[in-house]
Amino acid sequence: METEGEEHASKLLRAQNHVWNHILKFINSVSLKCAIELSIPDIIHNYGQPMSLSQLIASLPLHPSKISFITRLMKILTHSGFFSEHHATPNQPEVMYLLTDASMLLLKDHPxxxxxxxxxIFNPVMMNxxxxxxxxxxxxxxxxFHSENGMGFWDFAGREPNINNHFNxxxxxxxxxxxxxxxxKYKRLFEGIESLVDVGGGTGTMAKVIVESFPHVKCIVFDLPHVVAGLEETQNIKYVGGDMLEAIPHAGSIMLKWVLHDWKDKECVxxxxxxxxxxxxxGRVLIIDIVMENKKEDHELTEAQFFFDMYMMMLFAGKERYEKEWANLILSAGFSNYKITPTVGLVSIIEVYP
Structure with a gap:
C-alpha cells in the first residue's frame, strides 16, 4: 500500500503525464499529415496484402539517412489506429502493416x-x-480567423481561389x-418532396446524389455567388447565388447541411x-448538423464534437449546439415543432415543421 507521500507523488506524475499528452497531441496530427504526403496509405493499399516494413521502405522516396526513422513514424500511427501491425512469425520475421477503416478514408481514390x-486544415491560413x-x-x-487575416472566412475564400477550392x-x-x-437509411426524408433548396449547398454534390435517387425532385443549390459561379446546371439542378441572411429561394422544402454552426444565434434565427x-x-426544413451530447461511453465522438465546436469558434465565432439550444433557435424563428434523429456519426438530422 502506498504511503500518503507516495500517493501524492503518483498523482502528481499522472497529472504531469496528462498535461504532456495534451501539449504534444498535435504530434498525432502532423504525423498523420506526413504519412498522407508520403502516400503511405495508398502504397500499402496498392500492395494488396500485408506489407512488410522493408517493402514499405523500398516503396517510399526516402533519403538513405532517413530509412531508420520510418519505423518510429509507423509506431505512432499504429498506436493511433491508422495501421494494423502484424508481428513477426517464423516464416516472416518482419512486422507487417495493413490499413484500418480509418486509413481507408485517407486513400486518394476512395469515394x-x-x-x-x-x-x-493544415494550410497556414487555417493554422495560424x-x-x-x-x-x-x-x-x-x-x-x-479575422484577427489573423484581417477579414472573415467567407470574404477571404471569395478572394483566394486556393482556399475556396479546398473548402469546396x-x-x-x-x-x-x-x-x-x-x-x-433515411429515404423517408425525401419521399413526397417535389422541390428542395440546398442552402449553402456548395458545388451541388448533395443535390446530385438526391436527384439521382429521387428523379422527381427539383433542386436549387443556393450559395454565395463565387461558389456557384459557372457551375453547370441540369434538368433537375439549378444554381442560384445569393445571401441566406437576405432571402432564400422558394421551394417545398429546404435543407441546411453544416450551415447553422457557422453562425451566432441571432443570424441563425x-x-x-x-x-x-x-x-x-x-413543407419542412431538414437540418443536418451536430447535436452536442456528452456521451461518456463514446469518448472519441464527444471529443470530436468538442473539436468541431472549437473550430467553429476559431473560424466564425460560431458554435455547435445542444438540443435545448437548437429548440430555442427553431421556436424563436416561428416554427411549431421539430424532431431529432441521431445518426451513428457526428451529425444528427433535425426535421423542422412550420
Whole structure:
C-alpha cells in the first residue's frame, strides 16, 4: 500500500503525464499529415496484402539517412489506429502493416476520401489563427480567423481561389458520405418532396446524389455567388447565388447541411425565418448538423464534437449546439415543432415543421 507521500507523488506524475499528452497531441496530427504526403496509405493499399516494413521502405522516396526513422513514424500511427501491425512469425520475421477503416478514408481514390481535409486544415491560413486564440478573447475582433487575416472566412475564400477550392472539396467529400448514409437509411426524408433548396449547398454534390435517387425532385443549390459561379446546371439542378441572411429561394422544402454552426444565434434565427418564409405550408426544413451530447461511453465522438465546436469558434465565432439550444433557435424563428434523429456519426438530422 502506498504511503500518503507516495500517493501524492503518483498523482502528481499522472497529472504531469496528462498535461504532456495534451501539449504534444498535435504530434498525432502532423504525423498523420506526413504519412498522407508520403502516400503511405495508398502504397500499402496498392500492395494488396500485408506489407512488410522493408517493402514499405523500398516503396517510399526516402533519403538513405532517413530509412531508420520510418519505423518510429509507423509506431505512432499504429498506436493511433491508422495501421494494423502484424508481428513477426517464423516464416516472416518482419512486422507487417495493413490499413484500418480509418486509413481507408485517407486513400486518394476512395469515394469518401478525407485527404482534402488535411490539405485545408493544415494550410497556414487555417493554422495560424489558432495562435491568435487567447488574444481574441481579450479584444473585439469578430473571430481568431479575422484577427489573423484581417477579414472573415467567407470574404477571404471569395478572394483566394486556393482556399475556396479546398473548402469546396472538403464539403463535397462530406456531402458524398452524408448523402450516401442519409439516402440509404433515411429515404423517408425525401419521399413526397417535389422541390428542395440546398442552402449553402456548395458545388451541388448533395443535390446530385438526391436527384439521382429521387428523379422527381427539383433542386436549387443556393450559395454565395463565387461558389456557384459557372457551375453547370441540369434538368433537375439549378444554381442560384445569393445571401441566406437576405432571402432564400422558394421551394417545398429546404435543407441546411453544416450551415447553422457557422453562425451566432441571432443570424441563425434570421436564416431560419427566411427558410420559413420560403417553404410551402406543408413543407419542412431538414437540418443536418451536430447535436452536442456528452456521451461518456463514446469518448472519441464527444471529443470530436468538442473539436468541431472549437473550430467553429476559431473560424466564425460560431458554435455547435445542444438540443435545448437548437429548440430555442427553431421556436424563436416561428416554427411549431421539430424532431431529432441521431445518426451513428457526428451529425444528427433535425426535421423542422412550420
Amino acid at each position: 469518401f476520401s478525407m485527404k482534402p481535409v488535411t490539405q485545408l 489563427p489558432w495562435f491568435q486564440f487567447s488574444t481574441w478573447f481579450t479584444n473585439e475582433t469578430p473571430s481568431p 472539396e472538403v464539403m463535397a467529400m462530406d456531402s458524398r458520405l452524408v448523402s450516401n448514409v442519409v439516402i440509404e 434570421k436564416i431560419l425565418k427566411n427558410c420559413k418564409e420560403a417553404i410551402a405550408s406543408d
